[in-house]
Amino acid sequence: MDRMSPISVLVRNETGVLSRVSGLFARRGFNIHSLAVGETDDPNVSRISVVVAGEPPVIEQVVKQLRRLVSVIKVSDLTDKPRVERGLALIKVKAEPARRGELLQLAAVFRARVDHVDNDCLILEVTGNREKVEAFIDIMRPHGILEMARTGQIAMARGRGPMADYWAGGGPDQPEEEATYNLARTSDPNWDGEQTNAFPEREEK
């Protein structure tokens, strides 16, 4: 099975930018597993968190194609990075009063919140990484899921990652003196993780 790669994309917050990104995925046949978009603390910048299913060469192309978009400020592939990853699901599950206790116990195991109770059903809210959310859904399924809504997964590198440098005022990309070589991960060391090239210095014109 293809691996799931969480990729964070900082984009200029302008109309049509989501369409540019999603259109790129559709056009090039990249397989989006989940997608979440939100503002950042800079009103001019949005963050798109996308989880892509694919082998490493495909993920490399995803990152490079995203970087080609002029509206994209920064792309970070978090696949091999220590990270925090969260998604949320609302699950409406059948719960006659007699079954309620068992469901609430299961919810407690997953630290799911109870958002609604009546004599028919419960609405449970679970937060966590993909595995946890999916495990909870699997547990709930035999009880009869009436309705479900899920957010896309959002992810953030632990420690001071490349995105943090952007917020620190360092600008989108800093040239690196030495590229890191990781040919197993990508055939292109210049592009392993971050853009490495300085602002263009045309000699002529």
Place this chain on the structure above:
Amino acid sequence: MNTPAKPIDPQQSGQPFTGADAVVAGLKHQGVEMIFGMIGGQIMPVYDALFKDGGIKHIIVGHEQGAAHMAEGYARATGKVGVVLTTSGPGATNLVTGLADAFMDSTPLVAITGQVSSGLLGNDAFQEADMRGITMPITKHNYQINSVEELPEVLAEALFVALSGRPGPVLIDLPRDVAVAPCSRVLAAPSAPTGYKPPYRGHPLQIGRALKVLRTARRPVILAGGGVVSAGAHEELTALAETAGIPVTTSLMGLGALPADHALFLGMPGMHGTGYANLALHQADVILCVGTRLDDRITGKLEAFAPRAALIHVDVDASEIGKNLPCAVPIVGDAKPVLKALAQGAAGWEAKPDYGPWRRQIAGWKRRYPMTYAERPGVLAPQRVVETLGALLPPEAVIVTGVGQHQMYTAQFYPFRRPRTLITSGGLGTMGFGLPAAIGAKLGRPEREVFLIDGDGSFLMTIQELATAVRYRVPVVALILNNSFLGMVRQWQEMFYDQRQAETDLQPPPYAEVARAFGGLGRRVTAQEDLEPALAWARRQAAERRLPVVLDVAVQRDALVLPMVPPGGANAEFIPCPGQKKED
């Protein structure tokens, strides 16, 4: 032509300076001298501003697709950005083919399209089309301007984006209310959008690795593409090839980067490439790819392409590296500084690698599979026409083509000796590209002879631009290799569809007469001995009378473009030129 006797100064005339005026002032500020386009309802304010200003030459076209191709021809011949101006709706959608073509061939264009007023957007108003949505996949970037305040910056940014990094088309959709809104007189300097940082110098470490790989190579080849031409890196390419003694093959888009008569030049590889270029790539142990997409017309069957070679890939667009083939040494950077650094590095080699045996092996293939063609008395071979023209024209003459057999004959048999002397639709393969692109090229480089080599099918597709060439007295010579067929498709029908000629037998109109009816000049050529006199006549007429000249040349109906790698086949298994036998 539509310039008033005295330019009106909007300040003195008392009229307010508007968004439309800002468009014209901004384009002028950035050195735009010529615009290709057609007026219509929603773009009228900009045309009015152009008229009042009078400082930019505008070319009225027959059809907006022609405007896009003219701008492409202009941009490719000059290296400057081509600018297109059309109205909303159909005026704008007619640009789609041209924008897609420019996107595939990395041609810098800025298209400004009128749009219905912001208040009507999304209401299916008259002549409304969502150009931002439509052109998203076929432009490098596009904009819809929301307010007049952002207009100067967007304009400056658009030109910067179109020309920088890997060049490409940019579209600006301009709603009418923005065009007529009062605007403060700001002229923005060209600037990069946040986060847009095209690479330039390659990473020195990677360049060092590439040199190491090249130095230990025994059978290296350089494969240069259109990126070398657009980066102006032809001298650096020649320097590297000569310093290291490495043979060079160029893609269709790269022709002219190394002179065709250079001893190290192998011609074009791929589907209709030379046998020796394909064999050299097949046997190579290292291929230095520069500014090429390694597309399917070059590689043939991917798994069988250059099976022994490690690839060094230089491209300004990182996404091209590793896209089709795994790459051993990627270098993200502009071809010019990277090739310069590689040439300098190679010049510093203490013990020069000896590629002599390899060059001798290639020379053997050159003798075995020379570029030849079949001739028979009474009817001109299309290749002969191209060769004759090639022997006649000076090296700096610009050749423009349409798409089809004639395009491949030109690539195979015309001796391109300078960069930017071939302007052709490489990636998208747009029939009808030729005539408007030739007009644009001639308008951009009036001092050069511009020849269009076209097919009878391609020429018909944008024939209305003859009116444009006559109107502005653009003396291009159109040489039509007329086989009364959609020849390339007919070739495939003959080779792969058991001779069934479905809808390829074209009975084209008498092009020489058509040209005369448009107000140009035309002559039909059928006999071999008439060819050279007709070419001399056409060149003289074009120069003296400043009019387009059409030479409608009847050529063999059944000629085939050879060599050919059958579609899906391996490059080394090419079908050779007539009379040659392939050895395994």
